[in-house]
Amino acid sequence: QKEVEQDPGPLSVPEGAIVSLNCTYSNSAFQYFMWYRQYSRKGPELLMYTYSSGNKEDGRFTAQVDKSSKYISLFIRDSQPSDSATYLCAMRKYSGGGADGLTFGKGTHLIIQP
Amino acid sequence: GAVVSQHPSWVICKSGTSVKIECRSLDFQATTMFWYRQFPKQSLMLMATSNEGSKATYEQGVEKDKFLINHASLTLSTLTVTSAHPEDSSFYICSATSGSQETQYFGPGTRLLVL
Numbered sequence: 001q002k003e004v005e006q007d008p009g010p011l012s013v014p015e016g017a018i019v020s021l022n023c024t025y026s027n028s029a030f031q032y033f034m035w036y037r038q039y040s041r042k043g044p045e046l047l048m049y050t051y052s053s054g055n056k057e058d059g060r061f062t063a064q065v066d067k068s069s070k071y072i073s074l075f076i077r078d079s080q081p082s083d084s085a086t087y088l089c090a091m092r093k094y095s096g097g098g099a100d101g102l103t104f105g106k107g108t109h110l111i112i113q114p
Numbered sequence: 115g116a117v118v119s120q121h122p123s124w125v126i127c128k129s130g131t132s133v134k135i136e137c138r139s140l141d142f143q144a145t146t147m148f149w150y151r152q153f154p155k156q157s158l159m160l161m162a163t164s165n166e167g168s169k170a171t172y173e174q175g176v177e178k179d180k181f182l183i184n185h186a187s188l189t190l191s192t193l194t195v196t197s198a199h200p201e202d203s204s205f206y207i208c209s210a211t212s213g214s215q216e217t218q219y220f221g222p223g224t225r226l227l228v229l
Contacts, residue, residue, distance in 0.1 A: 004157070006157075007157070018213055035217070036220070041205075041225065042223065043118075043120075043129065043207050043220040043222040043223045043224070044158070044218055044220045044223050045220070046218075046219065046220075049217050088157070088158070090158075096153070100163070100219060101148050101160035101163055102148075102149075102158075102160065102209075103160070104157040104158045104159075105157055106155070106156065106157045107157065
């Protein structure tokens with residue numbers, strides 16, 4: 001079993017719809033959870049960053065973390081064609097003040113139809 | 115803020131040659147830089163962690179003698195793929211974080227094609 005599972009899609013929705021993206025993970029040591037957006041042949045761009053369980057909202061984006069279920073979600077409201085990209089979930093363990101590399105999901109390819 | 119650049123953006127080389135990729139943090143001091151590799155339709159995989167002034171820490175399965183990492187300053191890390199082979203063709207991406215940041219900022223990536 002991979003440490004982080006993410007459905008690669010593609011996920012195609014009409015413009016204006018609410019998009020739900022999610023990841024499951026197996027390692028209970030993960031404490032920090034992130035969502036990145038990646039356009040084709042580009043580096044990932046940080047969208048949301050959360051620590052432990054709970055919700056975080058930023059504009060049209062809401063990130064949810066449920067550590068008891070080892071499940072994280074990203075919701076996009078009022079989706080736009082410009083949101084079409086690959087969305088990567090990423091997570092890392094608590095490193096005691098240092099920096100640790102991230103463990104990524106495969107990414108979900110999202111298509112917003114005009 | 116938090117801009118990371120990479121150079122070159124793409125490179126084609128012959129099998130057996132060495133390729134150097136640079137990663138720079140443009141507007142912050144990166145105490146730690148990471149190198150990832152992404153094969154088509156696969157997730158980004160961490161290759162190594164590089165702290166300024168220290169030897170890099172490599173992930174299991176990554177050959178340290180093949181992928182040489184140097185982090186000589188707080189704004190620059192380099193990855194050298196030595197004696198590159200076609201199976202090393204991939205998308206190489208660096209990320210950087212400072213001591214006060216918990217998030218990593220990624221460069222735009224370098225696409226390597228070994229013929």
